[in-house]
Amino acid sequence: MIKGSATKQGTMNYAEKYPLLSYKPLVPSGMYISGAGFGCYRVDVRVPEHQQALTKALLSGINLIDTSANYADGGSERLVGKVIGDLVAGGKIKREEVVVVSKVGYLQGENYSLSQECKKAGRPFKDLVLYDKRLEHCIHPEFLAEQLTMSLERLNLEMIDCYLLHNPEYYLNWAKQHKVAKAAARSEYLRRIRIAFLHLEKEVAAGRIQYYGISSNTFPRPMNNFDFTSLADIWNIARSISPEHHFRVIQFPLNLLETAGVTEKNQPVGKSLVEFAVNKGIGILTNRPLNAIREGDLIRLSENVYQGDAIQQVNEFKKQIAALDQSWGIVPTLSQLALRVLRSTTGVTAVLMGMRRDVYIDDVIYELSKPCETVGRGEIWEKISAL
Numbered sequence: 001m002i003k004g005s006a007t008k009q010g011t012m013n014y015a016e017k018y019p020l021l022s023y024k025p026l027v028p029s030g031m032y033i034s035g036a037g038f039g040c041y042r043v044d045v046r047v048p049e050h051q052q053a054l055t056k057a058l059l060s061g062i063n064l065i066d067t068s069a070n071y072a073d074g075g076s077e078r079l080v081g082k083v084i085g086d087l088v089a090g091g092k093i094k095r096e097e098v099v100v101v102s103k104v105g106y107l108q109g110e111n112y113s114l115s116q117e118c119k120k121a122g123r124p125f126k127d128l129v130l131y132d133k134r135l136e137h138c139i140h141p142e143f144l145a146e147q148l149t150m151s152l153e154r155l156n157l158e159m160i161d162c163y164l165l166h167n168p169e170y171y172l173n174w175a176k177q178h179k180v181a182k183a184a185a186r187s188e189y190l191r192r193i194r195i196a197f198l199h200l201e202k203e204v205a206a207g208r209i210q211y212y213g214i215s216s217n218t219f220p221r222p223m224n225n226f227d228f229t230s231l232a233d234i235w236n237i238a239r240s241i242s243p244e245h246h247f248r249v250i251q252f253p254l255n256l257l258e259t260a261g262v263t264e265k266n267q268p269v270g271k272s273l274v275e276f277a278v279n280k281g282i283g284i285l286t287n288r289p290l291n292a293i294r295e296g297d298l299i300r301l302s303e304n305v306y307q308g309d310a311i312q313q314v315n316e317f318k319k320q321i322a323a324l325d326q327s328w329g330i331v332p333t334l335s336q337l338a339l340r341v342l343r344s345t346t347g348v349t350a351v352l353m354g355m356r357r358d359v360y361i362d363d364v365i366y367e368l369s370k371p372c373e374t375v376g377r378g379e380i381w382e383k384i385s386a387l
Contacts, residue, residue: 010096018061037064073109141199213249220260
């Protein structure tokens with residue numbers, strides 16, 4: 001098992017090796033992370049190409065890895081553990097240079113089978129959400145403790161740097177389906193998050209995680225939506241537990257078509273999600289930068305998946321976006337522009353990118369090497385939303 005964790009000094013030392021790239025602290029006065037992170041959603045230890053890609057990323061200036069217990073049914077975490085282990089053993093990187101994020105909550109594959117065995121034994125996981133066929137969800141402390149142990153084993157790590165509750169709003173979706181009153185559902189939702197946070201503080205004290213947070217697709221939703229996850233409410237829960245709490249990171253979708261994280265004023269005193277997070281010193285990891293979901297449809301923000309007339313539409317869209325801010329300069333591709341808009345926005349700490357192939361890493365490194373001014377850009381995002 002690899003000892004230690006990411007540290008501020010270690011990540012600063014790593015950043016010094018790649019002076020052309022930009023790095024930001026994940027939390028105030030904390031670890032420094034690259035402007036883009038290696039997203040592990042579709043990677044698996046059984047695919048040699050994925051091992052090569054993560055190795056290349058870590059040796060090219062990417063020091064943030066985002067995975068989850070349910071990605072590739074644990075194969076994603078195993079990949080991260082193998083690659084980091086090999087590189088540390090070979091003296092090519094140090095554990096304190098790399099920030100590892102993982103997530104917990106889903107019961108699929110092996111976890112789903114484990115859940116069924118527990119039910120048969122008469123000890124089902126508490127607060128279990130029966131969401132869909134062969135899909136359950138849970139953030140109860142007993143489940144979190146067991147899952148963290150399993151994740152640490154797969155990752156071959158002594159400590160995970162940031163541990164996120166993965167889409168806890170599944171409870172709200174379940175409650176809506178089962179006709180639970182909105183106020184009652186929200187009260188129960190916050191209760192579940194509170195007891196999860198109380199447990200995660202114990203895991204911090206035990207030295208198994210450094211920080212914790214939430215990855216939720218519904219952080220940016222309008223506040224009157226049934227499944228809305230209120231960052232203000234969650235921040236208040238953390239503060240009520242301890243002024244020195246370790247709730248420090250959130251993750252949510254933000255891209256050129258899903259702009260609500262910046263444009264939706266769903267926090268107190270008319271603030272957006274990003275504005276509120278910045279004010280509280282919460283690190284922001286954005287996902288789905290190139291895979292927007294709009295009205296139930298998946299829209300790729302990359303030219304290489306389109307043909308014929310669609311290419312003209314893509315080029316026109318890119319031209320309109322690029323014209324909104326001259327400081328972005330000339331951007332070769334739509335995918336690079338999508339990343340530039342995100343990383344030039346105040347509050348966005350890092351953008352999680354799918355980099356399972358070498359060519360994807362080349363694309364990201366090229367973009368990160370370009371100078372990029374970071375400002376609020378609230379008005380620009382409003383214009384992007386209007387487009």
